[in-house]
Amino acid sequence: MARRLARIACLAAILVLALVETGPAASAPPKRVLIVVMDQMRPEYVDLFDMDNVRMLMDDGVSYPNAYLGHMAAETVISHNVMTTGLLPKHMGWSDEVHRDVENVLGGGPGAFYVTSSFASTDFFALQSRGGYPNLGDYVRSKFPGRKFAAVGMKTTAAYGAGGPRADIIVTMSSRRTTTTAPCFGTLGGRFRGPAGLNVPSYIAGTGECGRFYVNSDTGNTYTTGVTSPAWMYPLDGNRFVPGFDPAHLGGDTWVADAAIEIMQREAWGGMLVSLGGIDKSGHMWGGITDTDTYPPGSPEEMAHERFIAKNADNQLGRLVQKLRDLGQLDETLIVITADHAGNPAQKFHGLDGAGRGDFNWYYGRDADETYLQPQPQIQPLIATGNVAFNYQDSAIRTWLVDQSLGKKQEMATVMGTLPNVIATYYRDGDHYVLHSSTTSTPMTASERSWWQAHGTELVDTMAAPWAADVVGLLSDDTSYGVAGDHGGAQRPVQRIPHVMWSADAPAGARPAATFRSIDILPTVLAALGVENRPPTDGVVRPVYRCSTRVSAGLRGAGSRVNVQARLLGRPLASALVRFQGLGIQRTVRTDASGLASANLRPRRSGMVRVTVPQRGLSLGCSTSVRLRAAAGTAGGGAGLTGRP
Structure with missing residues (x-):
């Protein structure tokens, strides 16, 4: 991939002793952003399933080994809106697979329940509009007038969640x-699906049925998953999540990539989120990271398993990157690779393994148009209290109560702690959750306790809102009450996601130690695009680019005057710390609005002084060295500094 380096004009010095420059500096910020979401992907999949295109972007860009999702519920229907708004679920208007509409925004009556994965576009748009917050599309249009923002994904939960009511496409x-x-x-060959959405272009929608973007979605076409345990709990329905064998009507992630490529080559786009959902479906059916067997090439069995589906997702990423290259847009595009959650295999399974059991394992309750009243025995102690209004259980258990008084919440939390593989229980108190107990029927392992102590309460609190569950039970690793592979909870295997940022000017192979959460995507992308008036969000800007420095040193009285010009993406790096170390010198100054810092230094001897700009905001930091002469007439050190300390 192309990498462009730009040089920056040097500063004048009284008498130059040294002039050094470090780090590439971009000539301009990116002009567009492409976010590719690989649903339920774990970082281990890159090597496990030979995902060469993801690996190439990691090696040629910036990858964050300490990235994690950073919120609950760890679900598609939550995370896509988090990514494009920078808001925690508690501030979005909904925060879980089940929603209690306390404000009657959706018109079913105050306190009516909804399954958010069954939301229509109007439901998403009503809650997003009620929140009144901007998303990535709003900033793309503001920064690049005339450019469009598009969200593409086979899941409505992904596309509508990411796009919002003001999306162009x-x-x-x-x-x-x-x-x-x-x-x-x-x-x-049976029941089918076609393109839907908002402002769907005619070149995708077509003028009649059976165009390229219509695919088989018949429940009789399951590639054997409908009759095979454990996949039969949540089997395939035709080619919604897999490509299939009809070359004129390929589905799954190929369908998504084809639609995105059509938009790329036909529209003046400035931002796009592309959500690839195949890995998630396979992960639910078979367990994800444990589904490593190989099957005969071209067989239905191969089509339905993780190795093929993950590789196909990677191939579609490669096609998207190649289309950017073909269009001459690659070098001006910021590419983000991430996941909406990871997942863990249900090695400790507490649902019923039977055909079509998935939804009945996950949900217990009734809303306006759905009824799930066939629970697994493991949650019967909750139901027996007579105080369950709705329950949802995947890799965590969440309970909405009829009587929401403090005493009843605490009572239900106590019962929750007796359920198998519950490791910690919480009850909601306004905008936060209170730990009820971490002494439950299942003791934590050392690794589980370490992760929980660092992140457990943090993660649960991210969904605390009036519409959220009253009581929460966190589960041990590799546990599910839903299907063979699951997510939703706070476990490390569910929270640890891959996160990669690539652009033509990102430092190849950088691995920042900084954490990166999904709420950080929006502020970081906006900073990279050069959006100056970024909104307050729950996320923060994370480092992506190396800064560049131009250092000049000249004689100044008994010592040397050192000038440092710091820049990032072609712009002055203002208010950045600059450290001088070596030859007995330990000094720090701060750059001014023009990115300039100056210091009068008096080294004890001649030699090299290290000049470092530490990591801050979008900057990964940079450093160089400058040679200075010993200060005349001094046996020791000392320096007078200018600039702001």
Whole structure:
């Protein structure tokens, strides 16, 4: 991949003793951003499933080994809106797979329950509008007038969550169509899905049914997953999540990439989020990281398993990058690779393993149009209290109560602690959760306790809002109450996600020690694009680029005057610390608004002084050395400094 280096004009010095420069400096910030979300991807998949295109971007860009999702619920329906707003779920308007509409925003009555994965676009848009917050699309249009923002994904939860009501284009898959007289029913071999969304372009929607973006979605076409344990709990429905074998109507992540490529080459776009959902579906069916077997090439079994699906997702990423290159847009695009959550295998499983059991394992309750009242025995102690209004359990257990008094919350938390593999229980108190107990039926392992002490309460608190669960039970690693592979909770395997930032000017192979959470994506992207008036968010700007420095040194009285010009992405790096170390000197100054810092130094002997700009904000930091002469007439050190300390 192309990498551009730019040089910066040097400063004048009274009498130059040294002139050094370090670090590449971009000539301009990126002009567009592409965010590729790999649903339920774990960092280990890169090597486990030979994801060469992800690895190439990691090696040629910046990868964050300490990245983690940073919120609950760890779900697609939550994380995509987090990414494009920089807000924690507690500030979004909904924060879980189940939503208690306390403000009656959706019109079903105050306190009505909804399954958010079944939201229509109008439901998403109503809650997003009620929140009144901007998202990435708003900033793209403001920064680049005339440019469009698009969200593309086969899951409505991803596309509508990321796009919001003001998106220029949202492309997703429709609900399953069952009309047997429709032309597509015969052509595609059963029930089918077509393109849907917001402002769907005609070149994707087509002028009639059975265009390229219509795919088989028949529940009789499961690639054997409908009759095979454990996948049968949540089986495939045709080619919604896999490409399939019809070259004219490929589904899954190939469908998503094809739609995104059409938008790239036909629209003046400034931002796009592309959500690839195949890895998640396979992970739910088989367990994800434990699904490593190989199957005959071209077989239905191969199509349905993680190795093929992860590799196909990687191939689609490669196609997106290649299209940017073909369009001449690669060097001006910031590419973000991330996941909306990771996942863990259900090696400790507390659902019922049977055909079609997935939703009934996950949900217990009733909303306006869905009823789930066939619970697994493991949650019966909660139900037996007579105080469960709704329950959701995946890799964590969340309970909404009928009686929400403090005493009833504490009572339910006590019962929660008796359930298998519950390691900590919480009850909600306004905008935060209170730890009820970490002494439960299942003691934590040392590694679980270490992660929980660092992140458990932090993660639970991110979803605390009036619409959120009243009581929460965190589960041990590799535990699920839902299906064979799951997410949603606070476990390290669920929270640890890959995160990569690539641009033509990002330092190849950088691995910052800084953490990176999903809430940090928006502020970091906006900083990289040069959006000056960034909004207050729950996230912070994380380092992506090396700064560059131009250092000049000249004689000044008995010592030397050293000038440092610091820049980042072609702009002055203002208010940055500059450290001088060596030859008995330990000094720090701060750059002014023009990125300039100056110091009068009196080294004890001639030699090299290290000049360092530490990591801050978007800057990964940079350093160089400058040679100075010993201060005349001094046996010791000492220096007079200018600039702001």
